[in-house]
Amino acid sequence: MFFPVVAVLAAFLVGGVFILAIGESPLQTYSLLIGSALWWPDGIGYTLFLATPLIFTGLAVSVAFRAGLLNIGAEGQLYVAAFATAWVGIVFANLPAAVLVPLCCTAAVAAGAMWGAIPGILKARFGSHEVINTIMLNFIAVAFVSYLTQYHYRTPGDAILETAPIGANAHIPRLARFIPGFPERIPLNVAFLLALVCCALVYFFLWHTKWGYELRATGSNPSAAEYGGISIRRQIVLAMAISGGLAGMVGINEVLGYRHRYYDGFSDNYGFTGIAVALLGRNHPVGVVLAALLFAVLTRGGVPVDAFTQHVTKDIVQILQATIILFVAAEALFREGLRRWVKF
Amino acid sequence: MGEILNISLIWSAVRLSTPLVLAALGGMFAERAGVINIALEGMMLAGAFTAAAVTYTTGSPWIGLTAGVAAGLAIAWVHAVASIRYRADQVVTGTAINILMIGVPGFLSGALFLSSGSTPQIPKEHLVPWTPIVMAFAAVPISWYVLYRTPFGLRLRAVGENPEAADAAGIRVAAVRYIGVLLSGAFAALGGAYLSIGQSSLFTRNMTSGRGFIALAALIFGKWRPVQTMFACLFFGFTEAITIRMQGVVKLPSGEDIPVQFIQMVPYLLTIVVLAGFIGHSRPPRALGRPYQKER
Structure with missing residues (x-):
């Protein structure tokens, strides 16, 4: 817990230097950023909504990491999966919700798993490195799905690159329906709860099943x-x-x-932020949730920062994210610093 | 088809492959020294933004190019310190740099030019449409010579293949790796600078749009060797040139456009195929990605 927190604080310091350099006040910017992201109900609502994909991708990267693999391909996997989800929702639009929603969810998981398995098979069979293959598959996924959208599933005449809408039976409810006083406009939906359930499942799988044990054993000492x-x-x-x-x-x-449709290029680098989430969360489901919340706060808070400061743009969020990753990855920096300091 | 395949196509393939050649050669120096560099994309962006911003401000593309290279060096230094000095995971560090370089140009251009991520137009007389092309293709034989015919090249390859043995032979592993990574930053930034003040006349948000990764693909396709890598870059530049030409011109027999997405996939698919060993085997430097710690 200690080093990730230090890394985050150090990143905020670096970000502060950037903000100072262009003549703005870091304290004001940060309080605007964090304050607006935690404001009830819109701030919190959107923050949790933005945290949802990051929990999924953070878990994804963590599980691979526990097996000693670096999955840079979450971005491509989620694109293929989102398209598959929409495809099922469009093609089987007339099925009753009780059948269609599980079917769509299955399509999401299956398509993502299939796309993820490709670099796995390539590594297992030919020994080619999963990092390069997942990077390449990201580009292939984006091009492939954009092709399908543009040429086969776009509503004729639609200027935006998106598919036709999915059937209404495939919609899942927004949480506003269950929380009194929570406005319907906030897109936070039951997928957030699903993400939390997945955290519990991943925890159970990794630490309380034989399969999970084998997976971790592979990661920590393959030859053994x-x-x-x-x-x-x-x-x-x-x-x-x-x-x-x-x-x-x-x-x-x-x-x-x-969105109730597939929208081309929807992902705000969720797959790559997932690497940061997993890293900061120490590849543990609880850590993943906390890290996802932090990155969601940054993303949400970036919007008002963009609008209400003179010169600071929401790009500060990327700077903070990247610096956090750098500091977490180069943890030895703080360890050495600490050792030196303790010696005195 | 005749109106598409002609001399001007070859020429545009050369122009389009120039940034790839520069970035891929840069990647070669880092990776031959054993440091994975998936941050080529970010380093290119650093070079592209800095070159455009400085050229616009000073009116001199030469100062702009120099500043761009300096920015590439600075970013490469971050990558080097994190992954060599502090033994961070090189892939993770590279990812961080790529994210950082999406943010920093946007942040600075917001403050400097009150824009949302791009620099103002640079007048035509301040652009450098030729020099980087010459530099890129001259750098290929020079890199070959440096890599295979100089003591430095031997050391570079040694620390990338077997750092323990190199260390035992008295080579300073960390120092050689630092140089490799710094060279990669300088080259990639030059490639990026060509995009903003050579091919076009301003920096736009994320203007490399994946070229750093195509360069990486070319490096693997070229088996981490300078001349083969250059040919891979030319080939990928050629596919890009064709993609641009074909849009709306060539039709399938059914009268539909040929989807550009399929041509865009070519470099990436080829990389996967080559890595898997279907068309000749591409073997990475043996110590690639492995931080080296001197035994005490």
């Missing part, structure tokens, strides 16, 4: 795991598929809960 009778190759494919499936659930939030 192999010696113990675990098939590394199978674990690699399995971990990447689970990871992709989790990333794919972003499609549930986006398509079933929010």
Whole structure:
């Protein structure tokens, strides 16, 4: 807990230097940023809504990481999955909600898992590095899905690159329906609850099942795991598929809960922010939720910062995010610093 | 088809591959030294923004190019310190730099030019449409020479293949890796600068649009060797040139456009295929991605 907090504080310091450099007040900017993101109900509502995809991608990266794999491909996985979700919602629009919603969710998970499994298979079978392959598959996914949208599923005459709407039976309810006084305009929906359930499931899977144990064993010491009778190759494919499936659930939030269609280029770098979320959350489900909330606060708070300060744009959010990742990744920096300080 | 395949297509392929050649050669120096550089994209953006902003302000593209390279060096230094000195995961650091360089140009252009992420137009007489092309293709044989015919090149390859042995032979592993990463920043930034003050006349938000990753793909496709990498870049530049030409011109027999998305996928698909060993095997430097810690 200690080093991630130090990393976040250090990142805010660096961000403060940037803000000072252009002649604005860091304190004012930060209080605007954080204050507006936690304001009831819109601030909190949107923050939780923005946290939802980050919890999914953060979990996705964490599971892969526990198996010793770096999944840079969550971005591509969630694009393919979101399209698949919309596709099912369009094609089977007439099915009753009780069938259609689970079907759409299954499509999201299956498509994400499939796209995630590809680099897993490539690594298991040919030994090619998952980092390069996931990067390449991100671009392929974006191009492929944009092709399908543009040429096959766009409403004729629509100027925006998006598919036709999904059937009304595939919509999942917004949380406003269950919380008195919570305005309906806030897109926070039951996918957020699903994300929390997934955290619990991932925790249970990793630490309380045989499969999860094998997956972690593969990550912490592959040769010992192999010696113990675990098939590394199978674990690699399995971990990447689970990871992709989790990333794919972003499609549930986006398509079933929010836009009710596939919208080309919808992802605000969720897949890449997921790496930051996993890293900051120490690849633990609880840490992932906390980190996702932090990044959601930054994203949400960036909007008023953009509007109500003279010169600070919402790009400060990216600067903060990137600096947090750098500091968490280079943790040795603080460890050495601490050691030196304690010696005195 | 005739109106598409002609000399001007080859020429535009050369122009479009110039930023790729520069970035890929840069990537080669880092990766041959054992440091993964997926931050080429961010380094290109740093170079593109700085070059455009400085050229606009000073009116001199040469100061602009120099400043762009300096920005690339600065970003590369961050990557080097984090991944060499503090042994951070190189892929994670690279991702962070890519995110950082989406933010910083937007942030600075908001403050400097009161814009949302782009610089003002630079007058035509302040652009450098030729020099970077010459530099890029001259850099290929020079890089080859440096890599295979100089003591420095030998050291660079040694620390990327077997840092323990290199260390035992008296090579300062960390220092050589620093140089490799810094070179990658300088080259990638030059490639980015060409985009903003060579090919076009201003910086726009995220103007590299994935070229850093295509350069990475070319580097793998070219098996981490300068000449092959250049040919890979030319090939990818050629596919990009075709994509631009084909839009709305060439039709399928059914009368529909050929979807550009499929041509856009080519570099990425090829990279996966080559890495898997279907068309010749592409083997990364053995110590790629592995931080080196001197034994005490």
